[in-house]
Amino acid sequence: MKTTKGKLRNMTTGILHTEIGHVYEFIEEYTGEKGVMTHQIPSACRALEPILKTKLTAEWFTNIWDKEGLEIEVECPDMTEDEKQEFWKSYGEYSATMWDKIKDKTIIVIK
Numbered sequence: 001m002k003t004t005k006g007k008l009r010n011m012t013t014g015i016l017h018t019e020i021g022h023v024y025e026f027i028e029e030y031t032g033e034k035g036v037m038t039h040q041i042p043s044a045c046r047a048l049e050p051i052l053k054t055k056l057t058a059e060w061f062t063n064i065w066d067k068e069g070l071e072i073e074v075e076c077p078d079m080t081e082d083e084k085q086e087f088w089k090s091y092g093e094y095s096a097t098m099w100d101k102i103k104d105k106t107i108i109v110i111k
Helices: 005-013 021-031 038-055 081-102
Strands: 002-004 073-075
Touching: 002 005, 002 021, 005 021, 005 038, 005 073, 021 038, 038 081
Parallel strands: none
Antiparallel strands: 002 073
C-alpha cells in the first residue's frame, strides 16, 4: 500500500507527526474497513503494531520526532489474509479489555 512517511510514522511511533485524520485514513486504508471511529483507534493501533513490526525495519519504530519529508510517498507492505484475521482477533481482544476497564465507571456530565 502506498502511504506517506508521516502517516506511517504516526502508526509506528505513537507520536502524532501529522494531523489526527491521517491516523483514521491509514487504519481504513490498511485494513480495508471504512468508518473508523475515535474510540476504535487505540485498539486498532495496538493490534496493528505487531503486524507492522514484521513488515518494516526497526528505524520506523524509533520515537524520534521527525519533521522532515512527512509528505514523501512510501510503500507499506499489505497484510496477508492471515494477518487480517489476526488483526481482527487482536482488535476484538483489546476492545473487550478496554470496555471491561470502564464499564463500572461513573460518568459525570459537565454543563
